[in-house]
Amino acid sequence: MRVSQLFAPTLRETPAEAEVISHQLMLRAGFIRKAAGGIYSYLPLAWRVLKKIEAIVREEMAAKGGQELAMPIIQPAEMWQETGRWSVYGDEMFRLKDRHNRNFCLGPTHEELITTLVRGDVRSYRQLPLLLYQIQNKYRDEIRPRFGLMRGREFIMKDLYSFDRDEAGLDESYNKMYDAYSRIFTRCGLSFRAVEADSGAIGGSGSHEFMVIADSGEAGIVYCGGCEYAANVEKAELHPISAAAEESMPLTEKDTPDTKTIAALSQFLGVSPEKTIKTLAYSTDKGEIVLALVRGDHEVNEIKLLNKVGCLHLEMANEEAIASVVGSKAGYIGPVGLADKKDIIIVADATVMNMHNAVCGANKPDAHYINVNPGRDFKASIVTDIRLIQESDPCPRCGAPIKTARGIEVGQVFKLFTKYSTALQTTFIDDDGKEKPMVMGCYGIGVSRTMAAAIEQNYDQNGIIWPVPIAPFHAVVVPVSTKDQLQMALAEKIYGELNASGVEAVLDDRNERPGVKFKDADLIGYPVKVTVGPKAISDNLIEVKVRRTGETLYFGPEEYVAGIKTLLAKL
Amino acid sequence: MRVSQLFAPTLRETPAEAEVISHQLMLRAGFIRKAAGGIYSYLPLAWRVLKKIEAIVREEMAAKGGQELAMPIIQPAEMWQETGRWSVYGDEMFRLKDRHNRNFCLGPTHEELITTLVRGDVRSYRQLPLLLYQIQNKYRDEIRPRFGLMRGREFIMKDLYSFDRDEAGLDESYNKMYDAYSRIFTRCGLSFRAVEADSGAIGGSGSHEFMVIADSGEAGIVYCGGCEYAANVEKAELHPISAAAEESMPLTEKDTPDTKTIAALSQFLGVSPEKTIKTLAYSTDKGEIVLALVRGDHEVNEIKLLNKVGCLHLEMANEEAIASVVGSKAGYIGPVGLADKKDIIIVADATVMNMHNAVCGANKPDAHYINVNPGRDFKASIVTDIRLIQESDPCPRCGAPIKTARGIEVGQVFKLFTKYSTALQTTFIDDDGKEKPMVMGCYGIGVSRTMAAAIEQNYDQNGIIWPVPIAPFHAVVVPVSTKDQLQMALAEKIYGELNASGVEAVLDDRNERPGVKFKDADLIGYPVKVTVGPKAISDNLIEVKVRRTGETLYFGPEEYVAGIKTLLAKL
Incomplete structure (x- = not known):
């Protein structure tokens, strides 16, 4: 190609709209142009990069027995209504009606479609396992599309779905994809980590995210210097911390004016934050109030909290809700005396339950209790791990100090088990003659995002530094x-x-x-x-x-x- | 690939929904599955065929200097409003709103987007010519999607757009694409013809269609056994036929009861259909009545008529319109005495104006004129070629008898000239320092349709017979x-x-x-x-x-x- 003929219009100035480096450089180097918010044209140089990433993906999918197909982008509503996701997706889903007034969406993902497709044509265990994938545009009507290709509304995904007879088969498919993903990002020349990820209500070790390491990454990740452990901060487990034994002192209320923060409280009472209990109030989608308790120097991991409570949404409770249910205002809430109250769920981080003679809010303005002894002075509905991991926390596997980094999520592997096959009656006849739901997994790679992530990891003040395997x-x-x-x-x-x-x-x-x-x-x-x-x-x-x-x-x-x-x- | 692992579910029965052979065979052989009307999943075998067609297309596009890019499928309304096509497209366009209530469509084509894209980044004649293309899903909300992939609502297209300095450059780009298309369909192993196509209001030899020859084809095509001439029947030109000289006889009105058809009229009067003038009444979108005159044994080519009249839509006039404007009813209409009437446009096929002592309707029930001599007895607003070509008509180039065939349109090349560059202000500075609109062409190949057309041309009672170059x-x-x-x-x-x-x-x-x-x-x-x-x-x-x-x-x-x-x- 002669540059005189190449459609790669470079810009001298950095466009004001571009906040992150990959967005700036792709605009300046003539890789992309915006058509609308979060919607871009890929110019010839970008297209070459994308084709190279796709070629690597295809080779590695084929190596694991993946078969490529292509499902529609425009999907009928009915199957989404069957699984309930037509309403769950809310405003994030692009919806439209055809001329006959039938409802369609632009696929944000294809679990419903592939499960329906397989349902019609696979009846026997002899036809399993199946690994089916496609590479195509996906759609998500982000409330604030930004960062160029990092958070677009139209983006290119590879999505593979596995169908197995049982969980052992799913494990095998999952491991194949985990391995393929490791090979793909290695072959793309990227520095990445596979981290344990939150798998929502399913729980367990059912998901990993593949993170390209970059300071600009939206995701916090933690990893251990001593062992192989790595996780998304949202997911990272923590063991409870014990506290030195102490004799229990009598519960006492104290006036603590202007001590809405842990820092102010610690200073006023002359105790270290480790001796205080932080109580945060959340509202659930079911109208309950959740009081989340962590040690004063710790933070709540809201994803863990959501999963443990088992609700769909969780948000900080507003002042009225706190006043009406707890009878207090933020800054002075505490669990004492609330255990039997209706519509209140007390969730205590396990570390809190190990504390002695602690400080917590007294549920009235400018007052705290001291000498609070969990178990004696309050009970929790749920005692579990709801703590956000921090730099230097002990590794949950080996105890060595945890390190933190930022990452860009470019891939995720996920065990779906029978969630969709049950909802959509996708069954097969096993060799014992019994009808069973297929056991599924889904595995995504953000192809256009991988291109952006490669730039976030490989640039200097003069521009992009492409890894050779994906250079245009x-x-x-x-x-x-x-x-x-x-x-x-x-x-x-x-x-x-x-x-x-x-x-x-x-x-x-x-x-x-x-x-x-x-x-x-x-x-x-x-x-x-x-x-x-x-x-x-x-x-x-x-x-x-x-x-x-x-x-x-x-x-x-x-x-x-x-x-x-x-x-x-x-x- | 082992067939035991291949996802190619074959069916014993022909699904009732499938009307054409390609649709039947692709369902039966496990190539496609329907997701909604006109919307299909391509299973692995179909995907392999499509990838092979695409690979041939890419090689031939690159050989002509075409550069691949990818524009969004979801397009903002504004640029379509600028060219006026937001309203022209009507119900055929899939439309949607995003969460901020902005209007978008799913691209049926990309002239607006590419023209806007080039507008921002090409300023000098030195950056031209540009040949830019993409292969992606296109969308058209057909009122009756049918025939499987032949007339779908979501389908795969290759669309290339050329940008040149002048019409000489456009001719060069056009010829490159014409040549590339011939090579592509040849390499796919298909029997096809490039035919002159209607190019709408632009006129001239500004478009060719590439037709795969198949009895099931929706398009009629004509070609000459004696020379290279080939055209879509809609487009095929015809020279006027002369008639032997006769002495003009006086115009005479005759009672002709129950002679609404040419056949009945000929029999009643004992004259051959070649001596009669057929008059058809149409309504235009502007509210005018068009009287189209052809010889009694000829048919009107409505596409030619539309282009010659220069309106957007044309439909047969209803009885009330005919009665109110012409004062007659269908079957007895004629041009005599109507030349000066408001809102009537008389369009005569040139052959009609060569007739002598002909027969035509007298604009009253059960009456005709005989001895009608065009020019003497009526004048036409437009005298031109509006006749539909028929088997054995003389070739407009060499006079040899014309042959007819059916074809499936799989590609079209089209000169756009400055239609979009003018509407969207896409100009460049030429070497004379002057700002000029770019001269454009567009060139499409229906990739998924080519797969279907290949089957319509290559099958027997047992199934598909793939041409080797595109066999899965x-x-x-x-x-x-x-x-x-x-x-x-x-x-x-x-x-x-x-x-x-x-x-x-x-x-x-x-x-x-x-x-x-x-x-x-x-x-x-x-x-x-x-x-x-x-x-x-x-x-x-x-x-x-x-x-x-x-x-x-x-x-x-x-x-x-x-x-x-x-x-x-x-x-």
């Missing part, structure tokens, strides 16, 4: 002066020889100043740049600059192709 | 008995060797009766079937049956791979 091209050949016939002839020769040898090269034949061409080359992020200037002619040496390391090498005309191939293989 | 697999290896270890071992060996040598083979390792496996093989339409039965073991000869010809060949174990490759190359 491997090399750019830049003649310093297109008017110099000797330079152009040599550049053409190099361009031809590189492509003939399997190095995907572009020739920047534009009649532009060399500075402009060098800047564009760095911005677009070709792994290797070959400069053909006066010295190439006079000294018969070809200058090769490596985008990632900045190093410059010189090769003779007989060695440069092999030299570049070696460089690319090492990158 | 090249060969099926069928062990007669999977329980016979020698047979299975040999079948496995053949399966392995074929795939290793580049022949895409499946192994039908299902524990089914041989008859079931043979039937499925024929139904799915693998070009070649290798049967491994007792004779293969005892005689050391491998049986190869060719799906298209039905011939059976026997090869030794050292020759069969080369033998099959030769067979495939010849098919």
